[in-house]
Amino acid sequence: MSLLVNMLLEWQDTKTDIEIERVLWIDPSGTDVVTIEINNSKALPKWQKCKDLEVAIASQEICILKIDPYAELLRPENAISENHCKRRDRAWEVIGPLVEGDIELIFNPRDRGQRIEATVERTGCIKKTIYNYLRRYWQGGQTKNALLPLFDRCGAKGKERKPSNCKRGRPSKLSKVTEIPIGVNVDDKIRKKFYRGIASFYKNRQERTLKDAFQKTLEKHFHVGYEMKNGALVPILPPARELPTFAQFRYWYEKERNITQEKISREGKRRFNLRHRALLGNSTQMAFGPGSIYQIDATIGDIYLVSSLDRNRIIGRPVIYFIIDTFSRLITGFSVSLEGPSWLGAMLALENATSDKVAFCYEYGIEIDEADWPTHHLPEAILADRGELEGYNADNLVNALNIRVSNTPPYRADWKGIVERNFRLSNEKMIHWMPGAVNRVRERGDQDYRLNATLDLQQFRKLIILCILDHNQHHRMDWYRMDEFMIQQYVEPYPIELWNWGVQNRGGHLRQIAPEIVRLNLLPFAEASVTPQGIYYQGLNYTCELALREQWFVKARANGRWKILIAYDPRRLDIIYLRLDDSRRLEPCQLIDTQKTFQERDWHEAIDYFELQKQSKEAASTRQQQQKATFHAQVDKIVAEAKEKTEKVLTVQSKRSRIQGIRENHKLERENEREVQAWQLGVKEISDQPGQLIPMPSVTELEEDDEGYVAPPKPIDKLRKLREKSWNNDQ
Known part of the structure; x- marks a missing residue:
């Protein structure tokens, strides 16, 4: 392999830790090569034969490195601070003439010494500084940026300085004056x-x-x-x-x-x-198309409203629910009510998300086309917090409407940040500027903003509808991350545009169900009991034509009560619904006549009433227990006195003799009661003397084993015989 200038060569068989050489210059004839060690603070250029290095490379004694440790110096000019650039240029003025032109001379030790002597006279720098500049230039890759100051390598990076007797660091101003560390x-x-x-x-x-x-x-x-x-x-x-x-x-x-x-x-x-976690994700990634995931949440509106019945009455702040499509950011449904954040508010918003928006807006005097708000569907999934969409009502969404419900962890509103952000947009766009809006910053002497309340519920709902229409059609989201297909088709980042594009290109997630079925499955459901007094639920009894026709209450009295599934509207107490035919049909049930007291009440009032009754019963338990204790004590006292008196006068008699005189004793006691208790009208003074004891006829004591004893005949026996004889003659 041929050698190249600035190539890094690492010797493999050296006994030292690391020995890496950089190629500085190659003889045009290919005979000689000049290298320098890059990890030696006292290194100087070294002459070698090209053939020797090539043989070492071939025998794998030398490894050619592909990563240069000084590559970080090759950075753009605008990424270098001005101070560092000045230091670099100052060093280059010193060694620039040495490394430019005929650079072979600087590698020769004899010629290098003469040229450095001349540089000392020219610049006034000492030899050590010039050699440091040259060494940094050669080891750093023979570029001008190799002369940049390496402050990041100062201070033994990653190592702690050992304590010493002298004070480390820059001396303080006081230390400079006193010259004492x-x-x-x-x-x-x-x-x-x-x-x-x-x-x-x-x-x-x-x-x-x-x-x-x-x-x-x-x-x-x-x-x-x-x-x-x-x-x-x-x-x-x-x-x-x-x-x-x-x-x-x-x-x-x-x-x-x-x-x-x-x-x-x-x-x-x-x-x-x-607030502080890393923001590496995007909510849009959760949804593939329109209807994949809806996000729902509630907030208390920052505005006070008045009653539509009497506009002098301030009714407080409304509860606002929004449902937003995660993919397109389109608002698909909402509700404004006075119900606290609960299943009822969520139910109204979900019902609105599936309703025809043209007819809905027309009720408030707003005329729109289907294309202005084209949402009347159910989604595949709903993302909510751990509140109203957690429990049996949410299970009904899953089982009946086939909607997957996901709840965020506690205190993690950021997991559904799309709908959370929309609340802030609504405040900034409209609510904050309305009369009666909550003023977060109040100064002393300012008028109470609640007194400025002007809008009623209907008017506020109309304003929310206008705000939603403006958001869906004109809210530009330049921060929305378009995918390559949206970019190719020039989709504008508006919610309505993203929705329409998603319906055409990523459909299959939206579902349409009849409004009655949606309302049926959105109503909360529970179990009631069929009893002889009616269909019993939450302390109230109901009846219906079906129950009367099929004699449910008669059967309950004969065979016992049984459970039945019902649905109810929390806003109405006087009617509940039987869920029949696997919840495909409703049968309305009305309150029975004896409980019309609760007519035109809601469930909260009834539940509060029965709960107060339970509390009163529990509060009265102490009184009842004390009364029972008093009663039992008085009874025990009377019984004890009776036993004591009876035992004192009781004579020795057989058991049979005491029993056989009961009728006669009863007669004598009755006659005495009549005489003592008889009313004496016109008599002013009544003796306070207690009644005299009536002497009872003595009975001859019999032996306990005298079983042949026969009681004497009594007059009552003669009467019984005469009556029987009279009946026989009549027959």
């Missing part, structure tokens, strides 16, 4: 204190400045003791000349700095992901 060198011990101070006082959620962290580090780790002042221990610091400086503290902080770890420590993982 002031300050300390940072050794391993001081450096460890720096790291502990940074970890304790800077890398935390208190968000101190680096200057404050340095002061706290001095107080914590560099004090020489404490003194008591006003009951507090105050750290005593050495003189400033014996302490490290803030510049040293900052140097070691930046040297070991991990900016990712620092941001997470000071602001938390959530805020780091939201």
Whole structure:
């Protein structure tokens, strides 16, 4: 292989670490060659034979390098600082005449010495400086830029300086005046204190400045003791000349700095992901065409509205939902309501995304063509946050409408940045300038912006429609990343243009379903119970013609209750819907007449009422338990007194003798009760003496084993016989 000027040759069999030579000059006859070692700070040009080097290359004793370590010097002129250019040009003025023209002479040691002597007289530079310039020129590839200052190689890059007795670094102004070294060198011990101070006082959620962290580090780790002042221990610091400086503290902080770890420590993982993470992706990459992914989100509008019934009443701020196509940035649906961010607001926005926009805009007095807002479809997927589209309602979208629902992680609104950014655009374009808009910057004496509220819900919805139409047709997105096919067809970066191009070239993602089916599957669903009192759900009972016709309530009383699937509108409590035929048909159910109290109420009011009832029941449990305890104590006392009195007067009788006199005893007790409790009208004074004890007829005590005893006949037996005889005669 032939040799070339500036070729790098690495010797393979050398015992040293690395030996690399650069070809500086080749004899026109091809006999001699001049080389120089590029990694030797005292190297000079060396003459060799071309044949010897070629043989070494052929025998693989020499390896030809393809990457030049000095290639970084070959950079454009505008990338070099002015100061570095001046240093380079100054060095070139010194050695330029030596390396131009007949350069063979400079490689000859005898001629080189004479020419350098002449250069010393011409420039006033010492020989060492001239040799350094020449060596840098030859080792760097014999270009003018090889004379650029190599400040990046100063200071033993990657190596720490060893401590020494003298103070390193530029002396301070005070040190120059006093000629006394002031300050300390940072050794391993001081450096460890720096790291502990940074970890304790800077890398935390208190968000101190680096200057404050340095002061706290001095107080914590560099004090020489404490003194008591006003009951507090105050750290005593050495003189400033014996302490490290803030510049040293900052140097070691930046040297070991991990900016990712620092941001997470000071602001938390959530805020780091939201504000400081690397921006390497693009939301458009998630969608292949229109309808691939819709993004949905809600915000509270920065404007106060008035009631359409009484415009003197300020009703607060509305909740705005937007649905945006990820591929084209076209707004496909929206809702404006007073419902908090919930499934209801999302349901209204999704229903609007599938509705005919021409008819919808006509309801608000706005006439458009189909091409102005051509969206009335369902997407393949919806991206939302962890809120209203998480749970059973979202499962219904997946199962019934075949829409894939994805939720972003907590506190990661940046994952659906397209719809998030649209809220800001709406504020900047329209809401911020409307009467009643929220004024974030208020000064003392300013009028309350809420008093400026003028628009009602209908008027605000109309303004939002106009804002959406303007966005879809005229919002130019020069930052949108076009692919090669869009560029070839000269697609303009407007949402409507991207949508139309995507429908023609990347279709197949949009689906159209009948509005009634969409509404059916957007309504929240739950399980109700068929009971004898009606179809029971959330404390209320409903009925319908189907249930009456098929005798559901009678069957529930005979066989027990059973579950049934229903759908309901959170805005109406007086009606629910039975989901029949695998949710393809609805059967409306009305409240039963006995529960008309809840007519014209919403579910939130009913749920609150029943929840308050439960709370009242739980609150009354203490009272009930105490009342039961009092009742049981009184009962036990009366029973104990009765036992005590009975045991005192109880005579020795057989069990049978006590039982056989029950009827007679009952008769005598009844007669006594009549006499004692009888009303005595017209009698002013009634004796307060208690009733006298009626003596009971004594019964001769019988032996317990006297089983042949027969009770004497009683008058009641004669009456029974006469009655039976009378019945027999009648027959």
